[in-house]
Amino acid sequence: MALPPWTVELLRRGVQDLARQATDPETAATIKDQAAKLVDELPRVAREKVQTLLKQAESTAGPLKDAWNRGDWSVASLWTHAGQPNAPIRLINGSGTLLSPVGSGVAYSSAVQSAAIPFLSGDAGLASGFDETLRQQLATSLQMGDSRPVSAFVAGSLDRALAMIGSLTQPGCAVYVPRRCAVAMPGVGGEGFLVDRLQSHVRGPVREFGGIDPEAPLDIHAIAAEHTTRSPSSERRLVVVSLAGTPINYEGLPENASRVVVIPAGTFFTDGGPVASIASVESELASGADVVVLAGGVLTDTPSVGIIVGNPDHVRRMTDHRRANFLAAPVMQIAMVAAAVAQQRADSSPVKKLASVSEDNLRDRAERLATQLAAAASVRSVRVTDQPAQLGGVATASLPSRQVVLTSDQSPETLAAELLAGPVGLLTTVVENDLAIDLRWITPEQQAKIGQRFR
Incomplete structure (x- = not known):
């Protein structure tokens, strides 16, 4: 009995989709076993056709994953330096x-890996404005519970995202960092304190203020007065950058000031599960931050990018700057971030599992x-x-x-x-x-x- 063409096409698509999701040998073996049981129950002619489809799907999906699973990277010339293996x-x-x-x-997660595959294949065609569409999709997924609109931007790294903070203020005006944020930030693209990272990447002065005692009120009035003296324009905007989790009393902060919070290790959404104590974009925005800069990584199920989320006006000021395109992440990484946010909006992530x-x-x-x-x-x-x-x-x-x-x-x-x-x-x-x-x-x-x- 011959299978109808539409049945063959459905089988082909299903097998290829499963093969793409097989990210490790165990998953691939399970899929293969299940497909074999299906094949055994088909008539001979149909069985031969499905077996051919399975072989085609396996040969298509195999090289991308099997080389990594087998450890072939360690013998490839690309990963050899001075005759010695230099491989992940x-x-x-x-x-x-x-x-x-x-x-x-x-x-x-398999969803994040799948989002990257079209770009890794080399033959993906992108419509005009595809990256902007992805960013809009990302912002929609990041919409917070109180329905406040947010915008999002993905920079190539945390340091690139920090570099964009300077565009929130006027040329020559300082970005201010509370001295109590003098906490080392290892594991996110380099060592150093927040103020050191900002001084390295922000084009403009970066100044610390206040004491290190978390209970003492910050002298917001002093830096507001200094900023007004240096920038008498009615469009002046005081920018204060702090680390997530640092207790800060912002009493006296001018209404037109910008609060930026940096999360070196955190998540997108507040989680009531085992990792509830770590910072999230959602919790910092709910606490009054105008912009949150989140370091990508294992906690976000994303590459090591810098993710900017916040008030649309503030994010637009950052992305309208001439350096924004240079600092942006590749489209593939934006797609991976969008997939990760969608997964975590559905309450799923590898770390949470x-x-x-x-x-x-x-x-x-x-x-x-x-x-x-x-x-x-x-x-x-x-x-x-x-x-x-x-x-x-x-x-x-x-x-x-x-x-x-x-x-x-x-x-x-x-x-x-x-x-x-x-x-x-x-x-x-x-x-x-x-x-x-x-x-x-x-x-x-x-x-x-x-x-x-x-x-």
């Missing part, structure tokens, strides 16, 4: 710290892994502990977790270095004379690979 690795993050300097080990795993689940997995590692010849002893896991960086939140702590014939430092090396690296923590593998930021699929490193 597939990281399994067993350090217990999500925002690790080595990496988080958390992949983008990992953070929501129960302690009972982690304990059961830790006990299974401990039993598995205890059988390795080089492991002398294994135990399970319950130290909390961390978000890390400037995010201070912690979550309950479980660790598998092992004593080996090797020194823990040597073993940790060996486990991190290779196409698939396991990041661990040295605890005195032992090695700890924290399971909070490890998926069950990643955990299945850990035992292979001890064979």
Whole structure:
């Protein structure tokens, strides 16, 4: 029996769509098994046609993902320098710290990866104004609960977004930073305090004011008077930039002043779940910020871009500047950010899924892994502990977790270095004379690979 043409076309589209979503070997294997069961139930002629479709879809989707899954990047000439491999690795993050300097080990959601694929293929055609349409879509998804309109812009990095803050004030006028925001900002494109980053990238003076005591009121009147003296124009606009989470009393701030809040590690929306304590664009806008600058990364399920969200008039002043096009992120990254926001608006993100795993689940997995590692010849002893896991960086939140702590014939430092090396690296923590593998930021699929490193 021959299949009708429309049935064949539906099967082709469905199989190709599934193949595009297969971002790891386990998912691809599951899809292949399910498709094989479907094929077995079809008549012979139909079965042959579907098998051909499966092979075509697999060959189309395979090269993009399989090279990374197999670790082929490590032998490619592109990733070799002076005869030595110089490649990224597939990281399994067993350090217990999500925002690790080595990496988080958390992949983008399938929706975010899918948003990037058309641009990676090289044959995507873009209509005029496509990037602006994406930004409008992003702003619509970021619409806050009180229905206030917002605009959005995606810069190529956090530092590029910070550079755009200077366009909120007149040439020669200073951007002011409360001295109590003197907190190091590691892991977001460089070290340094907020004022240092602003002085490096904003074209114009950047001045600190006030004391470091968070309880003392800021002398807003003094900087307002200084700003008025330097910029007597009726269009003057005082710009105050602060870090999210810093307690600041803005009493006395002029009505036409601009409040900008920078979030080095946070999310788009306020979350009532396990990571509720971290800053969000939604909460800062609700607290009175005119513009929020959010660093992209694992917490946002986006590349390391700089995301600007705020009052449309303020964002327009920033994007109308002649440097805006130079500082903007590529269209592919804007599409990824738009997909991530849509996912999180639907209350879904990779980090939230990992953070929501129960302690009972982690304990059961830790006990299974401990039993598995205890059988390795080089492991002398294994135990399970319950130290909390961390978000890390400037995010201070912690979550309950479980660790598998092992004593080996090797020194823990040597073993940790060996486990991190290779196409698939396991990041661990040295605890005195032992090695700890924290399971909070490890998926069950990643955990299945850990035992292979001890064979």
